[in-house]
Amino acid sequence: MDDILLDPFKRLLAHICTPSVxxxxxGRSGLAQCWGxxxxxxxxxxxxxxxxxxxxxxxxxxxxxxxxCGEAALPAPFAETMVARALLDKRGAExxxxxxIVLAPPSPVVxxxxxxxxxxxTANGRLSLIAMxxxxxxxxxxxxxxxxxxxxxxxxxxxxGIDLQAWAAALAAAQMSGMMMRILDMTLRYANERQQFDxxxxxxxxxxxxxxxxxxxxxxxxxxxxxAMSGQHFDPLRAAAAKxxxxxxxxxxxxxxxxxHGAIGVTEEYDLQIYTRRLKQWALAFGNERYxxxxxxxxxxxxxxGTSADFVRLHLGNME
Amino acid sequence: MSLLSAFPRTQIPDEAEKLRPQVKAFLEKSISHMRPQDRAxxxxxxxxxxxxxxxxxGWVGLTIPEGYGGGGRDAFARFVLVEELLAAxxxxxxxxxxxxxxxxxxxxxxxEEQRQFxxxxxxxGESFFCxxxxxxxxxxxLASVRTRAIRxxxxxxxxxxxxxxxxxxxxxxxxxxxxxxxxxxDRQKGLSQFIIDLSLxxxxxxxxxxxxxxxxxxxxxxxxxxxxxxxxVGTDGEGWTQVNAELAFExxxxxxxxxxxxxxxxxxxRMRAEQCPQDRExxxxxxxxxxxxxxMSIALTGRLAAGxxxxxxxxxxxxxxTSFEQDIPEIVAASVGAVPDRDADxxxxxxxxxxxxxxxxxxxxxxxxxxxxxxxARGLGLR
Numbered sequence: 001m002d003d004i005l006l007d008p009f010k011r012l013l014a015h016i017c018t019p020s021v022x023x024x025x026x027g028r029s030g031l032a033q034c035w036g037x038x039x040x041x042x043x044x045x046x047x048x049x050x051x052x053x054x055x056x057x058x059x060x061x062x063x064x065x066x067x068x069c070g071e072a073a074l075p076a077p078f079a080e081t082m083v084a085r086a087l088l089d090k091r092g093a094e095x096x097x098x099x100x101i102v103l104a105p106p107s108p109v110v111x112x113x114x115x116x117x118x119x120x121x122t123a124n125g126r127l128s129l130i131a132m133x134x135x136x137x138x139x140x141x142x143x144x145x146x147x148x149x150x151x152x153x154x155x156x157x158x159x160x161g162i163d164l165q166a167w168a169a170a171l172a173a174a175q176m177s178g179m180m181m182r183i184l185d186m187t188l189r190y191a192n193e194r195q196q197f198d199x200x201x202x203x204x205x206x207x208x209x210x211x212x213x214x215x216x217x218x219x220x221x222x223x224x225x226x227x228a229m230s231g232q233h234f235d236p237l238r239a240a241a242a243k244x245x246x247x248x249x250x251x252x253x254x255x256x257x258x259x260x261h262g263a264i265g266v267t268e269e270y271d272l273q274i275y276t277r278r279l280k281q282w283a284l285a286f287g288n289e290r291y292x293x294x295x296x297x298x299x300x301x302x303x304x305x306g307t308s309a310d311f312v313r314l315h316l317g318n319m320e
Numbered sequence: 321m322s323l324l325s326a327f328p329r330t331q332i333p334d335e336a337e338k339l340r341p342q343v344k345a346f347l348e349k350s351i352s353h354m355r356p357q358d359r360a361x362x363x364x365x366x367x368x369x370x371x372x373x374x375x376x377x378g379w380v381g382l383t384i385p386e387g388y389g390g391g392g393r394d395a396f397a398r399f400v401l402v403e404e405l406l407a408a409x410x411x412x413x414x415x416x417x418x419x420x421x422x423x424x425x426x427x428x429x430x431x432e433e434q435r436q437f438x439x440x441x442x443x444x445g446e447s448f449f450c451x452x453x454x455x456x457x458x459x460x461x462l463a464s465v466r467t468r469a470i471r472x473x474x475x476x477x478x479x480x481x482x483x484x485x486x487x488x489x490x491x492x493x494x495x496x497x498x499x500x501x502x503x504x505x506d507r508q509k510g511l512s513q514f515i516i517d518l519s520l521x522x523x524x525x526x527x528x529x530x531x532x533x534x535x536x537x538x539x540x541x542x543x544x545x546x547x548x549x550x551x552x553v554g555t556d557g558e559g560w561t562q563v564n565a566e567l568a569f570e571x572x573x574x575x576x577x578x579x580x581x582x583x584x585x586x587x588x589x590r591m592r593a594e595q596c597p598q599d600r601e602x603x604x605x606x607x608x609x610x611x612x613x614x615x616m617s618i619a620l621t622g623r624l625a626a627g628x629x630x631x632x633x634x635x636x637x638x639x640x641x642t643s644f645e646q647d648i649p650e651i652v653a654a655s656v657g658a659v660p661d662r663d664a665d666x667x668x669x670x671x672x673x674x675x676x677x678x679x680x681x682x683x684x685x686x687x688x689x690x691x692x693x694x695x696x697a698r699g700l701g702l703r
Contacts, residue, residue, distance in 0.1 A: 060329060064324075067324070181323065181324060184323075188700055188701065188702065191702060192701065192702065202697075202701075202702040202703070203702075203703070205694070207702075208693065208694065208697035208702050208703065209690070209693040209694075209697065211697060211700060211702060212636075212639070212692075212693035212694075212696035212697045212700070213639075213693065215323060215636065215696060215700055216636050216639060216640045216696070218323060219323050219326070219327060219616065219636060220609070220612045220613070220616070220640060221612075222323070222324065222327075223327055223612045223615045223616050223619070224608065224611060224612040224615075226329055226615070227611055227612070227615055230329075240604070240608065241607070241608040241611040241612065242608075244604065244605055244608035244609075245608050245609065245611075245612050248605070248608075248609075289605065289608075290601055292604070292608075293601045293602070293603075293604030293605040293608065294597065294600055294601045294604055295604065296603075296604030296605075296607045296608055297599075297600035297601055297602070297603040297604030297605075297607065298600055298604070300588060300603055300604065300607050301588060301591060301592050301600060301603070304592070307407040307408070307581060307585050308407075308581060308584055308585055308588065308606075308607060308610060309403060309406075309407035309578065309581060309610075309614075310407070311607065312607065312610050312611045312614055313403075313614070316607075316611035316614075317611075317614070317615075318331070319329045319330060319331045319615060319618075320329070320331050
């Protein structure tokens with residue numbers, strides 16, 4: 001199942017999202033030039049029911065696509081738009097054509113917002129879709145939006161118990177896990193190529209052990225993100241576990257990747273910084289590990305019966 | 321190794337989940353009287369009577385086929401059982417090694433005669449096993465073992481020593497890795513596995529007392545011990561391969577992250593009475609790590625059930641998992657020590673003191689952190 005869906009999607013990303021495209025998109029606001037192709041690819045409505053022209057897939061089925069967006073550092077809110085379209089459709093709202101939508105709960109920075117035309121926000125128990133005004137600043141220079149999101153409200157629907165913060169955090173965690181796989185992969189390759197003391201870095205035990213730890217963090221974050229993208233809908237506790245693991249892993253893995261690469265890793269011409277810069281931006285967005293850890297800790301303390309193993313099984317154990 | 325596909329999404333099947341309420345009900349009756357500091361011993365808490373009570377429910381040798389007295393269940397059912405036993409802090413050391421490793425090993429490599437002889441008493445909780453790996457001069461460098469079995473007509477003569485063997489002094493049998501040909505410099509070649517009846521003449525066993533005054537380990541000497549021909553397990557010279565086949569079972573299970581769960585839950589209980597946002601956040605971080613570890617362990621349970629042997633992935637789970645269970649006592653100690661004017665519950669303090677002394681061992685037993693990271697690095701293509 002994964003492969004007949006994922007392989008063509010990855011081929012598409014490889015075609016439309018090269019490092020030079022990413023650099024080019026960093027230099028300007030507005031929809032990415034590849035947006036049209038992404039929108040027409042059909043993947044964008046993967047979560048819509050078949051009766052509504054979608055593919056009727058579940059969160060767990062589209063999870064590899066979301067990870068792939070992160071892995072490619074796609075400069076477009078594909079995953080967010082896919083989720084927003086399914087949500088709006090379910091609420092009976094008419095889907096805007098050509099809209100690239102970000103989820104924008106309160107956050108010091110909204111990744112990819114400068115690459116979006118619309119944002120989904122919450123106010124007074126309602127979800128609003130706003131058309132964003134142009135002009136944004138992002139200290140991470142990664143197409144995000146660090147200003148107050150403003151714009152004209154196009155439509156409003158009942159929030160109906162939807163926790164936009166959790167939705168955004170879950171998608172962030174999944175894309176972060178993809179970025180981490182890419183960063184790990186680049187670092188493994190570099191360690192095997194770079195020679196010092198007449199041998200590749202990968203032959204030094206100190207380097208091997210750091211990379212083993214890096215792989216552990218990347219896998220742990222990927223697994224937790226899979227937990228967040230399970231079930232019928234996004235859930236605050238599952239999103240919390242995912243964002244905590246992603247945030248913790250991000251800081252460890254960035255440190256390892258840059259330590260192994262040396263100074264070349266932070267240079268404009270080298271690709272590593274494209275991914276680690278975004279990873280740190282996403283880690284800061286939609287509640288970091290401290291924020292979500294407190295959510296999880298409070299929930300655990302609010303559950304008196306059972307062990308922590310029971311808590312995890314009942315609240316964080318659904319993988320389907 | 322492709323990391324993305326190494327831990328596939330896996331759900332414990334409903335059939336296996338049906339076991340959980342039964343195990344919970346049994347534990348409610350049988351161990352609720354135990355002190356927390358004793359429950360904190362989990363799979364190093366030895367209680368032969370408890371193991372036999374568990375066996376009377378069919379819960380020892382759960383994955384052994386029914387024809388040999390086992391439960392005939394799959395790896396998922398065993399995950400459920402073991403998760404409940406560990407989370408509650410049941411004293412499962414007596415049958416633990418036989419249940420996790422020796423039984424499955426005999427099933428895989430043993431002769432039909434060996435299976436018929438050894439498996440039914442294992443499943444009845446009447447026959448306890450230990451594993452003879454480390455020696456006084458062979459720790460992480462396991463292939464350097466010197467204990468030697470020499471063929472002598474229709475029997476073998478065994479000479480050497482084993483150390484750090486968990487509960488050898490309370491076990492009936494040891495499955496040992498020994499040299500049958502060549503020299504220590506031949507490394508993995510020439511090693512074989514034997515099943516040793518620990519009541520045989522020529523064997524001396526000395527429990528090793530720990531700083532906690534418990535004796536979890538022992539040291540053994542074999543002086544010209546005569547073993548019957550059928551003491552050999554599997555193939556002469558294939559010991560290293562056979563030992564490695566066990567590793568994925570030994571390193572991927574919930575015992576690699578639940579060893580301090582009893583303390584974690586006591587700490588959570590204490591936290592309910594107060595409002596310390598910092599501790600609440602730290603608790604949340606532990607819960608997140610546990611959720612990820614558990615999902616990873618279940619993913620490997622699925623791969624084991626499918627007949628695969630994800631040895632490197634298991635090393636990854638063990639390294640992450642033992643870090644998690646080692647952190648718990650350190651975190652609780654930091655929390656308790658930060659409020660000097662609050663009385664700590666004596667049971668919690670005793671549990672904490674016990675785990676602070678032995679959490680170092682969590683990443684030693686079953687392959688050290690350094691060995692595991694070396695294996696993971698090789699799996700990543702770095703060596």
